[in-house]
Amino acid sequence: MRGNRIRAATKISLALALLGLVTPTVTAAAQPAQTIQTRTVVLPLSGTFDEPDAEPINITGSIRVTVITQTNPGGGGTARIVSNLRRTTGVGEETGDTYRFAGADVATRAYPPDPITPLEITPVFLKFWPPGPVLPPNPVRPVEIVVSVAGNGAITDISAEVADDAGPET
Structure with a gap:
């Protein structure tokens, strides 16, 4: 049972880390680039x-x-x-x-x-x-x-x- 919790926590942490990497890229892409x-x-x-x-x-x-x-x-x-x-x-x-x-x-x-x-x-x-x-x-x-x-x-x-x-x- 304890092993399932650790695996679930690891998956959630990886998902949150991936979301954190994707979110700034989307925000930066939404602004027009300076020329x-x-x-x-x-x-x-x-x-x-x-x-x-x-x-x-x-x-x-x-x-x-x-x-x-x-x-x-x-x-x-x-x-x-x-x-x-x-x-x-x-x-x-x-x-x-x-x-x-x-x-x-x-x-x-x-x-x-x-x-x-x-x-x-x-x-x-x-x-x-x-x-x-x-x-x-x-x-x-x-x-x-x-x-x-x-x-x-x-x-x-x-x-x-x-x-x-x-x-x-x-």
Whole structure:
């Protein structure tokens, strides 16, 4: 009689253990999976950056922009925008001085589950004037980046242009 109870308890324990292994899998499968999408572009830059209290600077160069989106269950999500200036220089309109712009920036923005959302950022970079040290105002925001993201995380467009007036970060 005692042996039957032990066998019955063992079978019940195995059944409960198997149920415990199956239940989390069913729960996890019921939720929609998060998706991650990535897109990288190198965009040309050309234009005049007119910072406050300084001469206008004609900028040429390029910027590399990487966008990584991660969706939330139910739509929408988070976009991480990484931007790096590449060989970007400027010439002062009044003095003819040559400036170098350098740096990288990372911004994180949330986007809703709506059809398409434009995300706008102005990354922070440094401005150099050789041979001296970095001159104020620093940091500067000479570029505006616009990323279009769909509610499912699809990256539909990335653009960058020289900012009209984006002075030092406050």
